[in-house]
Amino acid sequence: MALDTGAREIHDRNYPSTLESVDLAEAEILKAAERTGFNEDDQHRIGMAVRECLVNAVVHGNRYNRRKQVHVNVSISGARLTIRITDQGEGFEMQEVPDPLHDTNLLRHSGRGLFLMGAFMDDMKVRKVEPAGTEVTLVKEIGPHE
Amino acid sequence: MSTRQVGDVTVVDVSGRITLGEGSSTLRDSLRDLTAKGNKKILLNLSDVSYIDSSGIGELVSGFTSVANQGGTLKLLGLTKRVKDLLQITKLYTVFDVHEEEAHAVRSFA
Numbered sequence: 497m498a499l500d501t502g503a504r505e506i507h508d509r510n511y512p513s514t515l516e517s518v519d520l521a522e523a524e525i526l527k528a529a530e531r532t533g534f535n536e537d538d539q540h541r542i543g544m545a546v547r548e549c550l551v552n553a554v555v556h557g558n559r560y561n562r563r564k565q566v567h568v569n570v571s572i573s574g575a576r577l578t579i580r581i582t583d584q585g586e587g588f589e590m591q592e593v594p595d596p597l598h599d600t601n602l603l604r605h606s607g608r609g610l611f612l613m614g615a616f617m618d619d620m621k622v623r624k625v626e627p628a629g630t631e632v633t634l635v636k637e638i639g640p641h642e
Numbered sequence: 643m644s645t646r647q648v649g650d651v652t653v654v655d656v657s658g659r660i661t662l663g664e665g666s667s668t669l670r671d672s673l674r675d676l677t678a679k680g681n682k683k684i685l686l687n688l689s690d691v692s693y694i695d696s697s698g699i700g701e702l703v704s705g706f707t708s709v710a711n712q713g714g715t716l717k718l719l720g721l722t723k724r725v726k727d728l729l730q731i732t733k734l735y736t737v738f739d740v741h742e743e744e745a746h747a748v749r750s751f752a
Contacts, residue, residue: 515662515663518662540724544695547661547695548695548696551662551695551696551697555662596732597732597733602703602733602734602737603703603706603707603737604700604703605700605701605703605704606696606697606700608696608699608700608732609696611732612696612728612731612732615731
């Protein structure tokens with residue numbers, strides 16, 4: 497599929513901090529991924545990563561606070577889909593997140609979201625934003641098979 | 643989600659998505675009810691589950707440990723490729739006893 501070589505914003509929207517927003521934003525981003533030309537398996541991986549990220553933003557970041565929003569920006573550059581999801585929470589330190597694959601953590605109820613985002617995407621970056629919040633950047637590239 | 647009895651094994655047929663919210667809480671409540679009623683051999687049939695997120699994985703793990711803590715056993719049946727892949731990358735595939743055929747799974751509880 498032919499793609500533009502320059503970065504092109506294809507989705508930019510704020511969502512309230514609710515689980516309904518997670519479903520809505522996931523569906524909208526998946527439509528964008530399908531239009532971009534990702535195959536079904538990669539759409540599934542993108543959907544998984546995006547859902548984990550959105551849940552973190554709503555539940556752990558904004559703590560369901562309806563006065564806080566989750567910002568989602570999706571852009572395409574060449575064969576690269578970039579998704580930025582930003583909350584308005586207190587933030588966290590990546591190095592303090594326990595490794596969910598460590599033997600002592602395997603049977604923990606939670607703590608796998610960030611790991612799954614990294615596993616399903618080609619690149620993931622987490623940074624704090626001012627005055628408060630966390631921005632997660634998820635990147636997926638269309639492979640030569642698509 | 644529905645349950646049926648095959649000998650002394652309780653089979654829980656799960657369908658749809660197990661995600662944060664209704665899906666994962668329904669599974670949690672169902673497993674809690676079964677263990678409270680004294681069911682010790684529980685087989686979760688996931689062949690009609692299309693999607694599991696990290697919250698759903700958390701409920702599977704919590705169900706596994708809580709059934710074990712009550713002296714019972716929870717096993718999994720009929721994983722789709724995507725669910726199997728998810729359990730493999732989270733290193734949980736070897737934690738659970740996973741079966742492809744129901745009759746074989748039921749016999750394994752003996």
